[in-house]
Amino acid sequence: MEKKAKSIENKKIDNLKARIFIRLEKSQKSQWKSICRKKNISLTSLIINAVDNRIMDDERRRVLLFIEKQDNIFAKIENNINQVARYVNGQKFISISDVKTFNEKLILLSDLRKQQNEIFERIYSLLANDS
The missing domain is CATH 1.10.287 (Helix Hairpins)
Incomplete structure (x- = not known):
């Protein structure tokens, strides 16, 4: 029963989120990851905050x-x-x-x-x- 409840909860969370795939050069990805390491933030956070100008x-x-x-x-x-x-x-x-x-x-x-x-x-x- 507990396993089923977790599965339902995970589906609810997944319904709130969406994946976006971005094509870019490996060098660009490396630069972005380097920025993330220096700033101690995730790549997702970097992209979202940059796009939303936050x-x-x-x-x-x-x-x-x-x-x-x-x-x-x-x-x-x-x-x-x-x-x-x-x-x-x-x-x-x-x-x-x-x-x-x-x-x-x-x-x-x-x-x-x-x-x-x-x-x-x-x-x-x-x-x-x-x-």
Whole structure:
């Protein structure tokens, strides 16, 4: 019974997909496969994304990795801010000029974070529309 269910499921999947055969020179196929190895994507993915004018899977991974790195940078900065706050609390003193400078940097950081988030939202929107 289980084997029959799998067979029916496979037929459903096969009905959703179609094979296309492309004739091209061996050298062209080798070039395409070389590109796929470098980008760590399948030949099918390369062709479909190129035809549909969509972002390649490797480029999508690089964009997401960049976003993650950017977010990690802000996390490190925020950690440093907390360390400064602990240091000041331990001393129970901070000069007015240091407070002013620190607040200016916090405002700048907040503005940069907002800009980054707006850029990320646009990138995510582009990635979602490209899928």
